Amino acid sequence: MTDKDMIICRCEEVTYGELVETANEYGCNARELKLRTRAGMGYCGGRTCRNMVDAVACTVTERDSKQVTLKYQPPVRPVHFGDLGAIGHD
Amino acid sequence: MADLIIIGSGPAGLSAGITAAECGLSVLILDEYLKPGGRLLGQLYEEPGGKWWNGIEETRKLEKRAAALDLDIRLGTAVSNIEKEDGLWHVYTDRETFTAPSLLLATGAAESPVAIPGWTLPGVMSVGAAQVMTNVHRVKPGSRGVIIGVSVLSSAIAMELNIAGIDVAAIALPKMNEVNKDGANPAGVMDSLLHVSHMAPSKFVQFGSKLMQNDFMKKLGITFYPKGGVKMWGIPVMLRKAVIEICGTEQVEGVILATVTTNGQVVPGSEQRIDADFVCIAGGLYPLAELIGLTGCPFHHIDELGGYVPLHNEQMETPVDGLYVAGNITGIEGAKVAMSQGVAAALSIARNFGRQGLDDILREAVEYVGETRRKAHIQFHPEVAEGRRKMQQYWEEYEAAQERIAPEEPVVEKEVLQGV
Amino acid sequence: MTERILDHSVLGKLDTSPKVSFLFNGKEYEGIENEPIAAALLANGVRTLRRHEESGSPRGIYCNIGHCFECRVTVDGVQGMRACLTPVKDGMVVTGGGQLDAPVRDWRKNNG
Ligand SMILES: Cc1cc2nc3c(=O)[nH]c(=O)nc-3n(C[C@H](O)[C@H](O)[C@H](O)COP(=O)(O)OP(=O)(O)OC[C@H]3O[C@@H](n4cnc5c(N)ncnc54)[C@H](O)[C@@H]3O)c2cc1C
Ligand code: FES
Numbered sequence: 001m002t003d004k005d006m007i008i009c010r011c012e013e014v015t016y017g018e019l020v021e022t023a024n025e026y027g028c029n030a031r032e033l034k035l036r037t038r039a040g041m042g043y044c045g046g047r048t049c050r051n052m053v054d055a056v057a058c059t060v061t062e063r064d065s066k067q068v069t070l071k072y073q074p075p076v077r078p079v080h081f082g083d084l085g086a087i088g089h090d
Numbered sequence: 091m092a093d094l095i096i097i098g099s100g101p102a103g104l105s106a107g108i109t110a111a112e113c114g115l116s117v118l119i120l121d122e123y124l125k126p127g128g129r130l131l132g133q134l135y136e137e138p139g140g141k142w143w144n145g146i147e148e149t150r151k152l153e154k155r156a157a158a159l160d161l162d163i164r165l166g167t168a169v170s171n172i173e174k175e176d177g178l179w180h181v182y183t184d185r186e187t188f189t190a191p192s193l194l195l196a197t198g199a200a201e202s203p204v205a206i207p208g209w210t211l212p213g214v215m216s217v218g219a220a221q222v223m224t225n226v227h228r229v230k231p232g233s234r235g236v237i238i239g240v241s242v243l244s245s246a247i248a249m250e251l252n253i254a255g256i257d258v259a260a261i262a263l264p265k266m267n268e269v270n271k272d273g274a275n276p277a278g279v280m281d282s283l284l285h286v287s288h289m290a291p292s293k294f295v296q297f298g299s300k301l302m303q304n305d306f307m308k309k310l311g312i313t314f315y316p317k318g319g320v321k322m323w324g325i326p327v328m329l330r331k332a333v334i335e336i337c338g339t340e341q342v343e344g345v346i347l348a349t350v351t352t353n354g355q356v357v358p359g360s361e362q363r364i365d366a367d368f369v370c371i372a373g374g375l376y377p378l379a380e381l382i383g384l385t386g387c388p389f390h391h392i393d394e395l396g397g398y399v400p401l402h403n404e405q406m407e408t409p410v411d412g413l414y415v416a417g418n419i420t421g422i423e424g425a426k427v428a429m430s431q432g433v434a435a436a437l438s439i440a441r442n443f444g445r446q447g448l449d450d451i452l453r454e455a456v457e458y459v460g461e462t463r464r465k466a467h468i469q470f471h472p473e474v475a476e477g478r479r480k481m482q483q484y485w486e487e488y489e490a491a492q493e494r495i496a497p498e499e500p501v502v503e504k505e506v507l508q509g510v
Numbered sequence: 511m512t513e514r515i516l517d518h519s520v521l522g523k524l525d526t527s528p529k530v531s532f533l534f535n536g537k538e539y540e541g542i543e544n545e546p547i548a549a550a551l552l553a554n555g556v557r558t559l560r561r562h563e564e565s566g567s568p569r570g571i572y573c574n575i576g577h578c579f580e581c582r583v584t585v586d587g588v589q590g591m592r593a594c595l596t597p598v599k600d601g602m603v604v605t606g607g608g609q610l611d612a613p614v615r616d617w618r619k620n621n622g
Binding site: 129134142166168200201210211212213218220227228230253255340 | 513514515516519520521544545546549552553557559562569571574575576594595596597
């Protein structure tokens, strides 16, 4: 296996080649890179690959040190369909 | 309803819960794991003087104190979202929704990977995964492993595997690419290891201390670094070899190692295969800030602290009303620092709750955090104190700006409410 | 082979009781009650917990502490449970997901 085919985002199986090519073609920041490739949009919410996606984006853009580059979105743990409508009781 | 909800029952969360309960607050601790203790559970190393730091024992001590105070700890409870409404925090879990006026986030750290072709194969795991399997669950991750990534954490865990009777064939660097840069540079890795030499095994220190003197010697050291590695506890630490591929079809069967130049470029023709049935990936730790990222709390990227860290002060307060932080969410450090931060956070919370006479012990608790840091045996970043100084400075700048905008009015609070 | 660390020079002896038996992909295995499903399976030499929905590539535990969701399995009918932090119980039925059928994959690609 070459580096190009090496997986970065394990959930969505996005490869190193795809990320580097997309970053170079569009000169995109981490957020745009994520949206274009789906890296970090899978089951784990990007906990595993976020720093690597960030690193690729940082080769073509400046890091925003005052704002998390890949915004967190709820839910941070997958919610089962049955639980979505559940009413809190406490 | 509890006065305080703590998310995370690691050393920071447990210590905070104990202190808060001692101050008379009612506390609820939530954790998704099946045991309390967080990442403290897997820790095992000999401290100077020959005493063992045994995470399971340390957790047991905390658990005992928590039990004596009747602390409500709910395990197996994953928090998926937090929101503030009408002055109350709503904490959504996979079971029910809890509410409280104060919320302490002590969610710890997560591991960052390095990517190597083949790293999705079963048998490849983070180095922390191997630590937990070995020390907490007492199952061998495999019979012969290779660790990719040379750091304080990976050397400590290599030693732990070793004393559990698990063969570690080598600790080597990852192959250099755009995502593995720092960890793949032999000279850089050597330099960072020498800074934490009090933690490194004696052999390595002996080898390294000769090189500490000046840059020329350091360069020479990495140039002539033995290709077979320098052995610690019988495990070759290879700073001039990188794993370029993990082999196997259904699971790990081995790795391909290659010699690299002093700046990490693979020397063609130097590839060699070694057999292994498991591989550990060590790419470092970063603060797990996903929940606090939902609150509108400002962040700062501080390398010395391990990445993006929520804005907070030494009393563990954030700019968001009723929201506090403690432990590795504020920066990567050892468990003792996390515990001392938990105590400081709890005292702040109790004081802000109107408990009288806490100012002096809070001040002492904050000083104790600094003292614990200075004496720490494990240091993940040699300049962590500088990272802390930067954060305090950001806090002061933030406070000054707030006073200029609108005295008495918490700006972040408004943003949070609008976002809800 | 993977195996249990029964005796540890610092941590001491391992208590292996009470034993439980559970099913994984239809086969019966023995574990220690309340240890994580993933640990029980690894002690039995089982590394592969599921296959990737699209490519079918085999996956096992990665982080072992609940962060990566690589270990997700169906436990007693509930999908998406993390084998690394779900305690094993006697009589539990655990299945690891396989590659999805092509039509489902295509639907996911277009709608996911
Ligand atoms: C894999 C790994 C290995 C480490 N090894 C060492 C070591 O050998 N030596 C050392 O000094 N330090 C080590 N550390 C650093 C370690 O983070 C600190 O020593 C210390 O444990 C930090 O304490 P804490 O309380 O901040 O967080 P943790 O101990 O990480 O505890 C955080 C707790 O929060 C829970 N949690 C997180 N998110 C949620 C959620 N959404 N819902 C519910 N619960 C949640 C977790 O399950 C966990 O139990 C390691 C860290 C990691 C990640
Ligand atoms: S192995 Fe990562 S969530 Fe279970």
